[in-house]
Structures are given as C-alpha cells and as structure tokens.
Amino acid sequence: MIKRDIVIIGGGPAGLAAAVAAYDAGTRDILVIERDERLGGILGQCIHNGFGLHTFKEELTGPEYADRFIRQVKDRGIECKLDTIVTNISDTRSVTYMNGSEGVVTIEAGAVILAMGCRERPRGALGIPGYRPAGVYTAGTAQRLVNIEGKCVGKRVVILGSGDIGLIMARRMTLEGAKVLCVAELMPYSSGLQRNITQCLDDFGIPLLLSHTISKIYGKERVTGVDVSEVASDRSIMPGTAVHYDCDTLLLSCGLLPENELTRQAGIDINRITGGPDVRDDLETSAEGVFACGNVLHVHDLVDNVSQEAMRAGKMASAFVSGRTRTDGPVLKVVTEGGIRYSVPQYISPSEMEDSITVRFRVDGVYRDRKLCVYLGSEKLKEQRKNIVKPGEMEQAVILKKDLEPAAGTDTIKLCLED
Ligand SMILES: Cc1cc2nc3c(=O)[nH]c(=O)nc-3n(C[C@H](O)[C@H](O)[C@H](O)COP(=O)(O)OP(=O)(O)OC[C@H]3O[C@@H](n4cnc5c(N)ncnc54)[C@H](O)[C@@H]3O)c2cc1C
Known part of the structure; x- marks a missing residue:
C-alpha cells in the first residue's frame, strides 16, 4: 500500500493554502488531488476583481488570487495530481482516486484534508412548474460558459436568487450586451454581499425584487418567458401577483451546497445546518486525522476567510502527522x-x-x-x-x-x- 503523510482533496483556494501551511509547518510528503485539469478551483472562472483585499491588501481577480497560491505550491515542490478524482475515503484515512494514467489507486494517508468546495442548488431542487427547456442555467454554469468558454448564454435574462454568483452574473451578462430584466429573491432580504448589490445591480439599474419568486417557466424547446410572483411571509405564492417577463434565459442563484458525498461515505458527522462536517477548533472532523476547510466545511463569502481557515487546517494536519496527541x-x-x-x-x-x-x-x-x-x-x-x-x-x-x-x-x- 502506498503511504503519504498528508493527502489534500481539492486544489481550490482551500486545498492550496492548506498545502502551503502544512509544508511550512514541516511536513514534506504532501499530495494535492484535483479532479479538474488545472488548480485554483472556482476562482478560475471568477474574472471580476474583489479578491484578496484582506490577504494581499490588493484587489485581485479570481485567477490572480489563485495564481499567488499556485506559485507558492509550485515553489515548495508540492506534488499535485490533476485530472484525478477521489472516489472514496474511509474513516481510517484510506483515499481512493482514479485517473487516466494510473487507473484506480488506494493510498494510506497520515492525515487527510477535505477541501472539495461546494456546488450550486440545481433547478430540480427548486420545484418550479413548467417544461425543461434550454436556457435554464445555474449562475455558476453560465459564468463558466461566458468567462471560460466564451459563449453567450442569452440575450434577455431573469435571475432567480440573489446569491453572490447571481449578482455577479447580472453585471457580467449586462457587460456582454444582454438585458437583465430583474433579480427575484424569495426572502425579504438578499443573501449576497451588500457590495455586490451596489456594484452589480444598483450601478446598472437592475431591479432586485425581494419576496418574489418564479411561479412558472414558459417554453418547450427554449425558455420564452417566466412569471414572477410575490410571496407571502410563509413564502407561499400570492395569487394574482404574477408579472410576465419575456426572456430567453433564466439563471438560478439559489444557494450552494458543500460537496460532502465523500465525507458522508466515510461516516463522518455532518452538520444539519451547514451541510459540512462538524469540526473542533483544530478543524478536525469526527474522524481522527481528517480535517476540513473552505466551502466543503461551510459556504464562505470571502476567499480570504477560506485561505485563513485552510492554513489552519494545514498546520493542524501537519501537527497531527508529527505525533500531536489529544x-x-x-x-x-x-x-x-x-x-x-x-x-x-x-x-x-x-x-x-x-x-x-x-x-x-x-x-x-x-x-x-x-x-x-x-x-x-x-x-x-x-x-x-x-x-x-x-x-x-x-x-x-x-x-x-x-x-x-x-x-x-x-x-x-x-x-x-x-x-
Ligand atoms: C461566482 C463566485 C463569485 C465569487 N466572488 C468572490 C469575490 O468577489 N471575492 C471573494 O473573496 N470570494 C468570492 N467567491 C468565493 C470564493 O471563490 C470561494 O469562497 C472559494 O473559491 C472557495 O474555495 P474552496 O477551495 O473551498 O472551493 P473551490 O474553489 O470550489 O475548490 C474546490 C476544488 O475541489 C475539487 N474537487 C471537488 N471534489 C473533488 C474530488 N472528489 N476529487 C478531486 N477534486 C475534487 C474541485 O474540482 C475544485 O477545484 C466567489 C465564489 C463564486 C462561486
């Protein structure tokens, strides 16, 4: 059986910062496993600025912020396996991964750091009536299509949910020449950062409709319109309040879910509210020697907090493999x-x-x-x-x-x- 001191699952900002901190704390045998073909996680598609104000005292774009950590990982010679997916972990720290060149491999880790990030809540989880036409995207998928693949996803857009990704995409789509008709938010308040409401909606005259939701999607092949209705305080749709919007695209920004299938498989205690594992102050989960950080632990708004938390996980994992006992x-x-x-x-x-x-x-x-x-x-x-x-x-x-x-x-x- 192959043995490694620390295995980090996920090469986003959390995994990278954890790797750097574990190395700086004295551990040399570190492996980062990333399923994508590049490091940096979700930051690669976040080409807007606003990252790193706390960590680097500069306003960086997502790729620039990620690059600072990628360079630190490379400078330290930390091994990263790309295009490699972890398919299983056990509560005794066996990690199974799979890739095109090695097939399926299981390694024994002295410590594991979970840094798998999160995913968006899809349409299926929202229960909106209507067919399943083209033109309904999660905001993050639209962001990848526009920013990485250079595709135009639509011309007349309605956004459901005022999470940060939806707000950022309202501005992005406007800059790409689309008309963003409104952002409808179920709750009486936005779930996004105030700075994003100001910079991405107010500055572009895009209305934010609080206590509203999409009550119907029209179109069989492609979205042709949506109804936006008011909701009562119990979040039920108020009859007679529907306003129809002609649009070809609906973006969903209705929450992020920590990516914890591996964590669950390992039998690690998951918190009912965060959707991430329960941890102690050293970020160790209920499985000895398995640590968690970043969006897989709980959904963060600022990447600076992710990096800070992840550095702690790296340092604590290093202390664990060096023999720290409780x-x-x-x-x-x-x-x-x-x-x-x-x-x-x-x-x-x-x-x-x-x-x-x-x-x-x-x-x-x-x-x-x-x-x-x-x-x-x-x-x-x-x-x-x-x-x-x-x-x-x-x-x-x-x-x-x-x-x-x-x-x-x-x-x-x-x-x-x-x-
Ligand atoms: C659209 C958007 C806009 C944002 N804007 C800002 C902003 O302006 N300012 C700011 O400070 N923050 C912003 N953030 C937040 C910040 O980007 C996140 O907090 C940060 O990326 C979280 O880092 P992470 O490493 O936990 O997760 P991620 O970046 O999601 O990285 C997780 C990595 O784990 C990998 N992975 C998952 N499962 C496996 C597996 N089984 N095997 C191998 N690899 C796996 C994934 O491929 C991914 O690369 C934004 C986020 C989004 C989505």
Missing part, C-alpha cells in the same frame, strides 16, 4: 441561539486550543442594533455591538483561551444576539 481536557460544544443560525467550529477544547480561536457564524435574518454575546455556561465572556447583521455576510467572534480556562462545571459556549 489531552483528556474538556471539550465545549458551541451552541447558537437568538438569531444565530450556526457556528464553525462546533467544538472547542480549551486545553488544546491556541491562544485564541476565531468562531465564524451566520445569522438567520436581518438584525439592527443588537449585541453579539458570548457566554461560557451562564457567565457572559464578551459582548460586541453590531449595527446590522445579515445572513449574506459571515460574522466572526474571537474567543481567548485564557477566558475559557475556568471551564470547569460547564460544557457549552453560547453565541447569541441580544437587544
């Missing part, structure tokens, strides 16, 4: 309440954590003038005023190790919003 100290469960939907990590070990840990979380609605509070058991550790928090923008709280040391007698850390 202590018997307490493990605290992070619980979320009062407007906070989820947090990552889900568990913190005060005796093993570094001096501080950044807990990332998302809220379940738009809240103004609230306090973010962190409790250790019933004791309030900190509060921080928030003028506004929105589901589309990931938030974070830094928790200090010294504050958790008197953890005896409690087994939870609570994050919540208070008036």
Whole structure:
C-alpha cells in the first residue's frame, strides 16, 4: 500500500493554502488531488476583481488570487495530481482516486484534508412548474460558459436568487450586451454581499425584487418567458401577483451546497445546518486525522476567510502527522441561539486550543442594533455591538483561551444576539 503523510482533496483556494501551511509547518510528503485539469478551483472562472483585499491588501481577480497560491505550491515542490478524482475515503484515512494514467489507486494517508468546495442548488431542487427547456442555467454554469468558454448564454435574462454568483452574473451578462430584466429573491432580504448589490445591480439599474419568486417557466424547446410572483411571509405564492417577463434565459442563484458525498461515505458527522462536517477548533472532523476547510466545511463569502481557515487546517494536519496527541481536557460544544443560525467550529477544547480561536457564524435574518454575546455556561465572556447583521455576510467572534480556562462545571459556549 502506498503511504503519504498528508493527502489534500481539492486544489481550490482551500486545498492550496492548506498545502502551503502544512509544508511550512514541516511536513514534506504532501499530495494535492484535483479532479479538474488545472488548480485554483472556482476562482478560475471568477474574472471580476474583489479578491484578496484582506490577504494581499490588493484587489485581485479570481485567477490572480489563485495564481499567488499556485506559485507558492509550485515553489515548495508540492506534488499535485490533476485530472484525478477521489472516489472514496474511509474513516481510517484510506483515499481512493482514479485517473487516466494510473487507473484506480488506494493510498494510506497520515492525515487527510477535505477541501472539495461546494456546488450550486440545481433547478430540480427548486420545484418550479413548467417544461425543461434550454436556457435554464445555474449562475455558476453560465459564468463558466461566458468567462471560460466564451459563449453567450442569452440575450434577455431573469435571475432567480440573489446569491453572490447571481449578482455577479447580472453585471457580467449586462457587460456582454444582454438585458437583465430583474433579480427575484424569495426572502425579504438578499443573501449576497451588500457590495455586490451596489456594484452589480444598483450601478446598472437592475431591479432586485425581494419576496418574489418564479411561479412558472414558459417554453418547450427554449425558455420564452417566466412569471414572477410575490410571496407571502410563509413564502407561499400570492395569487394574482404574477408579472410576465419575456426572456430567453433564466439563471438560478439559489444557494450552494458543500460537496460532502465523500465525507458522508466515510461516516463522518455532518452538520444539519451547514451541510459540512462538524469540526473542533483544530478543524478536525469526527474522524481522527481528517480535517476540513473552505466551502466543503461551510459556504464562505470571502476567499480570504477560506485561505485563513485552510492554513489552519494545514498546520493542524501537519501537527497531527508529527505525533500531536489529544489531552483528556474538556471539550465545549458551541451552541447558537437568538438569531444565530450556526457556528464553525462546533467544538472547542480549551486545553488544546491556541491562544485564541476565531468562531465564524451566520445569522438567520436581518438584525439592527443588537449585541453579539458570548457566554461560557451562564457567565457572559464578551459582548460586541453590531449595527446590522445579515445572513449574506459571515460574522466572526474571537474567543481567548485564557477566558475559557475556568471551564470547569460547564460544557457549552453560547453565541447569541441580544437587544
Ligand atoms: C461566482 C463566485 C463569485 C465569487 N466572488 C468572490 C469575490 O468577489 N471575492 C471573494 O473573496 N470570494 C468570492 N467567491 C468565493 C470564493 O471563490 C470561494 O469562497 C472559494 O473559491 C472557495 O474555495 P474552496 O477551495 O473551498 O472551493 P473551490 O474553489 O470550489 O475548490 C474546490 C476544488 O475541489 C475539487 N474537487 C471537488 N471534489 C473533488 C474530488 N472528489 N476529487 C478531486 N477534486 C475534487 C474541485 O474540482 C475544485 O477545484 C466567489 C465564489 C463564486 C462561486
């Protein structure tokens, strides 16, 4: 059986940053496996700028940002297998991959880092009435067709869902000469970043219809139009509100799902809300020596946060293969309440954590003038005023190790919003 110290599944920004950090922490035998024919993940098709403001203090395009990490991986001589798909992993860190030159190969990894990214929610998952005509694309597929393959996907476009990819594609399609008629969003708020609403819709006069959805798609061969209807607070369609739009293209930007089939196969605990694995503060999943980072763990809005998280996974995986063992100290469960939907990590070990840990979380609605509070058991550790928090923008709280040391007698850390 072939043995490798660290195997990283996915060569997107998460996998690349994890590889660099694992190398810099002292591990030399690292293998990155990527199913695409190039490294960089989804960033290769994101030719707009806005990447890397935190990491490099510069506004880069997606390919430029990815290239910075690809060069670091190459400079360190880290092996990357491209055009190679991982088909199975086990909870004891056997990794099976397949490619055209080697066939099916199984290797034993000292540690595994899951960095498989996420995929878009397809039309089938949305249940919109109508035939299955050409002209309905997920926004990311349209982005690849336009930006990588140089194809024009349509001339009159309606977009369902105001996730960041949909917003970015509204601008992209307009710049390509198409008319974007509207973006319809089911929720009373957008799930995208405010900067994308301003720069991609407002600047181009594209209306954002909140609390609206597509109630019917017309056309048998190719989309000929859609009905856009208002929805009530329970998200049911309000009869008599349908407005018809003549269009040849419908783009769907209705959410991203962490790509966790391999994780599930391995029997690793998956979080009901994030769709990614539950992890401890060192980003280890419920399987010993299997770490996770990036969009496979939870969907991020900014790639800078992905890189930061992935570097931590790389460093921790390196420590694991170097023989770091767990202590018997307490493990605290992070619980979320009062407007906070989820947090990552889900568990913190005060005796093993570094001096501080950044807990990332998302809220379940738009809240103004609230306090973010962190409790250790019933004791309030900190509060921080928030003028506004929105589901589309990931938030974070830094928790200090010294504050958790008197953890005896409690087994939870609570994050919540208070008036
Ligand atoms: C349209 C769009 C616009 C965005 N705009 C911005 C922006 O302006 N600014 C910003 O900061 N962020 C932006 N982001 C977010 C950022 O691009 C993502 O957060 C980041 O790419 C996530 O990195 P990742 O490595 O986790 O996932 P990915 O980039 O998706 O990489 C995952 C990789 O894993 C590979 N893989 C999956 N399964 C397997 C398998 N079984 N075997 C082998 N390989 C596998 C995939 O092929 C892929 O290359 C945008 C994202 C999108 C989609």
